[in-house]
Amino acid sequence: MVEIHQIPVLADNYIYLIHEPASKTTAAVDPALAGPVLAALNEQTWTLTHILNTHHHGDHVGGNLELKARTGCVIVGPRAERDRIPGIDVAVAEGDHFSLGEATAHIFDVPGHTRGHIAYWFPESDSLFCGDTLFAMGCGRLFEGTPEQMWRSLGKLRVLPSSTRVYCAHEYTQANGRFAVTVEPDNQTLRERMAKVDELRRRGFPTVPSKMGDELATNPFLRPESPAIRRSLGLMGANDAEVFGEIRRQKDRF
Numbered sequence: 298m299v300e301i302h303q304i305p306v307l308a309d310n311y312i313y314l315i316h317e318p319a320s321k322t323t324a325a326v327d328p329a330l331a332g333p334v335l336a337a338l339n340e341q342t343w344t345l346t347h348i349l350n351t352h353h354h355g356d357h358v359g360g361n362l363e364l365k366a367r368t369g370c371v372i373v374g375p376r377a378e379r380d381r382i383p384g385i386d387v388a389v390a391e392g393d394h395f396s397l398g399e400a401t402a403h404i405f406d407v408p409g410h411t412r413g414h415i416a417y418w419f420p421e422s423d424s425l426f427c428g429d430t431l432f433a434m435g436c437g438r439l440f441e442g443t444p445e446q447m448w449r450s451l452g453k454l455r456v457l458p459s460s461t462r463v464y465c466a467h468e469y470t471q472a473n474g475r476f477a478v479t480v481e482p483d484n485q486t487l488r489e490r491m492a493k494v495d496e497l498r499r500r501g502f503p504t505v506p507s508k509m510g511d512e513l514a515t516n517p518f519l520r521p522e523s524p525a526i527r528r529s530l531g532l533m534g535a536n537d538a539e540v541f542g543e544i545r546r547q548k549d550r551f
């Protein structure tokens with residue numbers, strides 16, 4: 298089992314430290330900045346051995362080179378974006394495994410937000426690091442991919458155990474939920490979750506990680522087969538990718 302430490306940075310980013318105690322190895326997931334990572338490592342008395350990047354955006358790789366210079370850590374990132382990941386040492390893709398000491402991550406290719414976006418799933422720790430692909434009650438914008446691609450990518454994640462903790466890279470939950478209730482206004486589970494999220498945010502607490510089971514029940518981007526969603530969009534006969542694409546388009550304009 299790994300220990301996970303959450304570091305809020307910038308307006309709404311999360312960096313995660315994953316610590317495997319048996320080997321004393323520690324990875325930083327998507328370090329936007331170096332300073333807050335170094336401070337957290339110092340506070341935890343952990344030594345950085347790895348960086349795990351999910352995709353090339355600056356608010357996910359901005360701390361790579363400084364952290365590598367200061368700690369000599371190994372940088373792991375998506376093979377399809379290896380020319381855009383600063384300091385990358387190890388390029389991984391779907392089907393590969395990454396070992397952090399005794400903890401093993403399975404790699405998924407999840408293109409859509411960017412062309413080469415990957416996700417790291419640690420099954421023994423029930424934890425998924427999915428960057429900007431799946432958010433609590435939302436999903437990433439399609440900067441470099443099509444709705445069909447993103448729907449296929451989300452399909453790889455939504456079949457993981459419902460107990461999976463979803464460590465996404467942004468605190469977007471409240472805004473996502475406000476949109477979700479417009480798509481599926483009669484989803485009582487969604488309304489109850491939204492009330493809890495509002496309360497957490499009022500008190501300044503994170504709403505991330507969430508549980509995959511809660512995402513399946515409330516995240517409209519994982520629910521295109523829902524008859525209520527299809528009715529509200531007027532897309533009863535469409536396929537799941539088409540419904541997903543329409544939800545994404547509406548969110549972009551929300």
Ligand SMILES: [Zn+2]
Nearest residue numbers: 352354410429
């Ligand atoms: Zn991004």
